[in-house]
Amino acid sequence: MLSRLLYVGKAVAVAGRARGSNLHAYSNRSFLTLKSKPAQFPNSLGMARAFSSYPEHKVLDLPNLSPTMTKGNITKWYKKEGDPVAAGDVICDVETDKATVGYEMVEDGVIAKILMPEGSKDVPLGKPVAIMGTEAKDVAAFKDYKPEAAAKPAAKKEEAPKKETKSREEAPRESKRSEGRVRAAPAAKKYAEENNIDLSEVTGSGPGGRILKEDIVAFMESQTKEKPKAESKSEATSEPKKSKPPVNIPGMPEFTDIELTNYKRVTAERLTEAKQTVPHFYVSVECEVDKLLTLRSQLNKIASTKISINDMLIKACSLACLKVPVTNSSWMGDFVRRYKDVDMSVAVQTPNGLITPIVPRANLKGFEQIAKITKELIAKAKDGTLKPEQFIGGTFTISNAGMYGISQLIPIVNPPQACILGVSAVEKKVVVDEAKNEHMPGPLRIASKMTVSLSCDHRVVDGAGGAEWTQEFKKLIENPALMML
Numbered sequence: 286m287l288s289r290l291l292y293v294g295k296a297v298a299v300a301g302r303a304r305g306s307n308l309h310a311y312s313n314r315s316f317l318t319l320k321s322k323p324a325q326f327p328n329s330l331g332m333a334r335a336f337s338s339y340p341e342h343k344v345l346d347l348p349n350l351s352p353t354m355t356k357g358n359i360t361k362w363y364k365k366e367g368d369p370v371a372a373g374d375v376i377c378d379v380e381t382d383k384a385t386v387g388y389e390m391v392e393d394g395v396i397a398k399i400l401m402p403e404g405s406k407d408v409p410l411g412k413p414v415a416i417m418g419t420e421a422k423d424v425a426a427f428k429d430y431k432p433e434a435a436a437k438p439a440a441k442k443e444e445a446p447k448k449e450t451k452s453r454e455e456a457p458r459e460s461k462r463s464e465g466r467v468r469a470a471p472a473a474k475k476y477a478e479e480n481n482i483d484l485s486e487v488t489g490s491g492p493g494g495r496i497l498k499e500d501i502v503a504f505m506e507s508q509t510k511e512k513p514k515a516e517s518k519s520e521a522t523s524e525p526k527k528s529k530p531p532v533n534i535p536g537m538p539e540f541t542d543i544e545l546t547n548y549k550r551v552t553a554e555r556l557t558e559a560k561q562t563v564p565h566f567y568v569s570v571e572c573e574v575d576k577l578l579t580l581r582s583q584l585n586k587i588a589s590t591k592i593s594i595n596d597m598l599i600k601a602c603s604l605a606c607l608k609v610p611v612t613n614s615s616w617m618g619d620f621v622r623r624y625k626d627v628d629m630s631v632a633v634q635t636p637n638g639l640i641t642p643i644v645p646r647a648n649l650k651g652f653e654q655i656a657k658i659t660k661e662l663i664a665k666a667k668d669g670t671l672k673p674e675q676f677i678g679g680t681f682t683i684s685n686a687g688m689y690g691i692s693q694l695i696p697i698v699n700p701p702q703a704c705i706l707g708v709s710a711v712e713k714k715v716v717v718d719e720a721k722n723e724h725m726p727g728p729l730r731i732a733s734k735m736t737v738s739l740s741c742d743h744r745v746v747d748g749a750g751g752a753e754w755t756q757e758f759k760k761l762i763e764n765p766a767l768m769m770l
Contacts, residue, residue: 339426339427339430340423342397342427343394343416343417344413344416344432345413345415347408347409347411347412353382353383353506353551354381354382354383354410355410356407356409357407357410357547358379358404358408359378359379359401359402359404359414360378360380360385360403361377361403362377362399362402362403363377363378364376365396366396366399366424367397368395369395370395370417372391372392372393374389374390375387375390376390376396376415377414377415382548382550383548383551383673383676383677384669384671385669390417394417395418396417396424397415397416397417397426398415398416398428398430399414399415400412400413400414400415400416467485467496468489468491468496469495469497470491470496470497472497472498473498473500473501476498476502477496477501482504484496486504487500487501487504488500488504548638555700556697558700559698563616563698563700563742564742564743565697565743566741567695567740567741568739568751568754568755569693569695569736569738569755570736570737570755570756570759572735572736572737572758572762572763573734573762573763574594574733574735575732576763576765577594577597577762577765578594580597580765580766581594581597584652588652588653588656590657592652592653592655594687595659595683595685596652596655596656596659597652598685598706599631599655599683600650600651600768601758601762601765602629602681602758603629603648604648604757605761606680606681607627607648608757610623611623611703611750612681612703612704612741612751612754613681613704614680614703615702615703615745616701616703616742621745622701624680626649626680627646628643628644628645628647628680628681629643629679629680629681629683630678630681630682630683630699631643631644631659631662631682631683632685632696633662633663633667635666636667637669641676641679641699642662642663642666642671652768662675679702680702681702681704681705681706682696682706683705684696684708686708686709686710687708687710687711688710689710691709691710692709693707693709693736694708695707695740696738696740697740698741700742703745704740705739706739706740707738708737709735709736711733711735712735713733713734714731714732715730715732716729716732717729735762737758739751
């Protein structure tokens with residue numbers, strides 16, 4: 286399994302390799318504290334060569350597992366010092382701001398030293414977490430291993446020639462110059478050209494440093510960060526504040542303090558930032574869904590995968606976005622990016638928090654196909670096996686809380702997306718049909734009604750655009766056959 290995220294290349298552990306082998310390192314780690322599918326890490330980036338004072342080994346670094354990650358927690362070790370490991374083994378779990386993922390090895394070796402024990406919190410990117418040697422007999426040599434000490438040459442006489450002691454940052458640069466070209470996948474080249482990205486500025490995470498489309502996506506997201514690098518660095522390296530133990534005051538209600546996970550803390554920061562920095566406005570409309578319910582019932586008699594109301598709402602959202610393209614856009618700081626297709630983020634509640642898996646290009650899919658994809662994504666979200674590309678990104682979000690019987694839901698915009706739709710429960714209401722003439726009132730009847738609210742980023746969408754979108758959505762919901770044309 287190859288990496289899908291930009292690899293930062295900072296040390297998290299040390300691992301040995303067989304002599305003469307060609308090293309390559311790939312990081313593929315997976316907005317919540319779910320346990321994701323194990324990720325494989327490369328062997329060419331973030332790996333320190335052994336110095337003469339230690340047997341040959343590798344330093345395993347804490348990689349960048351998401352575009353917004355600055356630190357992580359070591360939640361569990363599956364291996365102990367001296368244990369052999371084989372390619373495919375998960376040695377530990379790392380909790381990031383988006384997920385908890387397994388650190389999967391890509392080579393055989395022995396865990397020579399664990400530098401970050403289980404429970405280590407706020408470990409900065411690039412912090413060494415362990416050392417992997419080549420043989421069990423090497424373990425004793427790393428008993429007093431210190432990353433700082435290993436970084437120093439043992440003695441002047443043992444210094445290797447300059448060309449062999451170049452920093453890890455310089456090596457890839459020289460390699461790229463010597464090749465005279467940038468190695469990139471065809472999809473990555475096309476995506477870079479569409480977004481005016483210079484491939485020479487992107488670090489590849491594929492085999493031999495090959496640039497993948499995911500590397501360009503991560504590079505673009507890193508360029509839009511508003512916080513200065515210096516601030517980010519200080520935050521990543523600062524010691525976490527220790528909270529005082531709770532004290533129950535006599536006469537006051539008893540309480541329990543619940544420690545925040547990385548995901549909860551980051552989510553709180555982002556929601557606060559989104560509410561304070563994104564100029565929200567809201568547009569609500571009431572839709573009659575009787576025809577939609579009838580069509581769903583008819584389709585489910587022949588469909589191999591049962592279609593839910595939410596599946597049909599996803600389709601309606603995507604088609605409305607095509608009619609009003611400004612709603613399918615992102616605020617990028619000094620420009621607005623408008624997307625051709627609609628990658629629909631669908632809010633899913635799990636025991637560990639909210640996550641938004643993505644139905645890609647929903648505008649091109651039918652009800653049954655959307656239903657199948659959505660069911661698979663929800664199952665993976667709940668058991669923690671979503672891959673990063675299945676929940677990072679998206680161009681529009683839908684959040685359906687109708688199952689809780691609420692009358693209205695007005696959600697917070699999820700930057701850089703411009704819009705998010707909140708869906709309420711279906712309710713029976715008395716409606717008055719249009720009068721045939723001014724002297725005769727229209728007939729009364731009972732109809733199934735549903736209120737939806739569109740939250741918009743006013744920097745991207747104006748009031749007219751939001752209103753136009755809700756009218757297009759209402760038309761599709763009340764005349765669902767239009768979605769099948």
